Ligand SMILES: Cc1ncc(COP(=O)(O)O)c(C=O)c1O
């Protein structure tokens with residue numbers, strides 16, 4: 068698709084400049100860049116944590132800095148209203164809320180689908196909003212991981228998020244195979260931090276014929292690396308493997324064109340870049356080539372049954388076309404409502420515009436880190452096509468990471484740290500900007516001085 | 525357990541009397557009985573739908589009648605406040621809400637467990653609140669339905685809720701078996717409406733040796749029959765079968781003693797008698813004899829990993845003891861919060877007291893139906909030990925059920941109808957009383973006259 072190429076283009080005019088010289092590395096520049104940002108007004112649609120008492124560095128009237136949308140997105144202001152109107156419906160109609168009002172619950176699962184599909188580059192028939200991430204990975208593996216004696220392996224990352232690793236290992240065991248021989252783990256080369264596409268592709272050459280499923284993450288949770296999803300998907304399919312993606316850190320962050328790229332399935336959560344609240348509902352993609360394949364044996368339930376006679380209480384399962392046919396239970400209305408409030412903002416912003424901004428803001432963050440924190444290593448690839456919003460910072464072993472993190476909290480700068488030694492910093496383009504990055508780096512520099520000073524005492 | 529026997533005791537002094545004579549069949553009697561009800565004040569904790577315009581029969585200032593807690597429980601007033609405080613936490617802390625506040629999200633899944641365990645007669649280690657009902661049935665079948673060539677069958681009800689039927693059929697297929705030969709369906713005898721325990725027990729004698737799993741519902745959704753869970757569980761286990769129960773219509777309704785009765789697992793939803801809101805989170809029981817069995821291969825995920833190193837990002841799965849070890853994903857905070865608000869009311873009321881009231885109220889409903897609607901047949905067994913709150917009414921084929929239902933709606937009397945021909949009426953003892961039953965029957969009698977009159981025109 069043509070807008071794919073466009074959205075991956077790096078725009079040096081907007082953001083490359085400051086990397087070369089010291090130009091732009093001031094708070095004033097950051098403020099000016101934010102003022103020029105067309106998406107800036109969306110920031111006002113979110114609730115930022117208030118500043119905490121007890122700051123030593125960022126004193127005076129400073130807003131908090133939230134760079135943690137990779138973990139839990141901020142609350143869109145509209146969520147409270149959206150939930151309130153569902154509570155009103157429940158209070159007013161009781162069970163009749165399933166059929167009454169402008170947004171009857173019986174079709175509530177349809178309400179976020181078009182917007183959700185736009186975010187991941189899918190057709191609406193390919194997308195359902197249901198359950199949660201790890202649950203959906205399992206539900207997708209039921210039809211798409213069907214190991215045989217000769218083709219039984221699953222390829223994942225060596226440093227996959229533990230839940231994914233545990234999920235695939237349990238699936239392998241479920242089918243009577245052994246992870247020791249059926250789980251193929253891809254890691255970076257010795258001395259490198261991230262995977263090379265060429266290494267993934269050659270592993271697919273080597274392992275492909277005995278591999279049933281390739282299941283990687285779109286954006287690596289620890290390093291922030293964005294994988295080459297189209298190339299890997301194509302190579303895996305050429306080997307006859309099924310392909311699924313965990314898009315927890317990619318959905319609402321990286322440009323995605325799932326329909327064009329053609330994986331069999333993808334799953335994601337909506338509480339990170341998609342701002343639907345803690346533990347809220349998951350998203351799921353099943354490629355349209357499977358949409359009418361009723362023979363695909365899935366774990367069945369009434370909510371996946373075709374709509375025409377879902378309530379007729381006839382028993383034989385006839386799936387709805389597409390991703391809807393993989394639903395099991397009637398959906399949690401409150402979670403769907405919260406997601407809906409957030410997705411309206413994505414519709415307003417559009418993914419290409421968010422990506423354009425994100426590339427610039429994160430490049431700025433990287434330039435600031437390089438200029439002001441020379442001892443800090445960035446694990447995330449520099450190539451725009453290999454990253455999303457997040458940068459993962461690694462500190463020397465002499466830096467007490469948890470103390471740094473707590474000192475940042477004290478200054479109302481919220482990021483997260485991940486074992487063993489990464490600090491993850493993600494300017495979410497819906498609500499973050501250049502000044503957030505400047506404030507973060509400026510505060511971190513002072514905190515590192517402070518911690519070093521204390522260590523030297 | 526001794527209080528089991530007690531809670532199943534029928535108390536004629538309180539409710540049997542009016543069945544014999546016409547005594548008690550007046551609105552005044554119903555009001556007096558409600559006034560004497562010790563649990564009456566709990567009614568004020570719920571939001572009843574306001575009366576709609578357009579009533580022809582129940583004119584004047586009459587409250588609505590809601591007898592549909594078997595389908596969707598009414599909203600506890602405290603839900604809004606409970607949700608609001610989670611939204612405040614999200615707004616104030618962002619991702620730090622996982623660790624900050626009095627109720628940090630990282631342990632939010634623990635908060636409803638003790639109350640939930642009391643409702644189903646389980647130990648806390650046996651209960652988790654997670655996912656949704658059909659999803660949980662599948663997740664439980666992964667370890668507890670392991671068919672072999674000689675023991676591959678699943679026994680369910682012939683008229684099981686469709687989702688359950690579809691779920692077990694897909695599990696059978698998933699393992700390469702055929703529902704035509706591996707699914708055993710138990711139905712009532714010719715001309716009877718409900719199953720006889722003796723027939724279930726003799727089916728277990730006959731089919732037991734080739735049966736891997738017995739999975740019935742505690743209270744039948746259509747007829748309202750409460751099965752003899754302890755006797756069936758014991759007989760199935762004596763045959764070497766695994767036993768699971770769908771308690772959708774039993775949890776918060778019938779007396780349950782799951783720990784003592786000993787099934788392998790049970791699943792339920794919390795949006796019916798447990799009032800947690802549409803599509804909200806499910807509940808799950810795994811008997812304590814499996815609590816430490818890490819070899820039980822389940823679909824694994826990080827939220828089921830033992831808590832001590834859940835976030836350490838080591839990959840090998842070591843389950844938490846008990847039902848918690850079957851969790852996959854971090855829980856939806858809003859759903860858990862709503863459930864918590866409702867379960868506080870169960871703690872206040874206690875299940876034995878609710879059951880005592882429920883037996884009396886539903887007996888009164890039955891007596892009213894018998895006296896005033898002689899042409900209406902009650903499908904639900906009369907024996908207190910064989911029913912919960914719900915009565916299922918069946919009308920002659922000359923009665924246009926949907927029109928009756930709509931006329932009741934017009935009068936602000938909310939019940940539900942189920943294909944092919946049942947009207948389900950469930951006084952939920954937490955918020956319904958004698959007068960609700962009187963109003964329902966009185967209105968239905970008038971509606972039936974009206975409908976008959978129109979048909980005769
Ligand atoms: C007996 C029974 N089983 C299963 C279900 C399906 O529930 P869910 O949609 O929550 O999976 C229901 C829903 O009403 C039910 O009554």
Ligand SMILES: Cc1ncc(COP(=O)(O)O)c(C=O)c1O
Pocket residue numbers: 199200201202228230231284288313315316336825827852853854
């Ligand atoms: C990459 C990845 N996969 C899986 C998960 C697990 O998500 P859930 O608890 O929603 O199943 C996470 C959670 O952060 C994640 O980042």
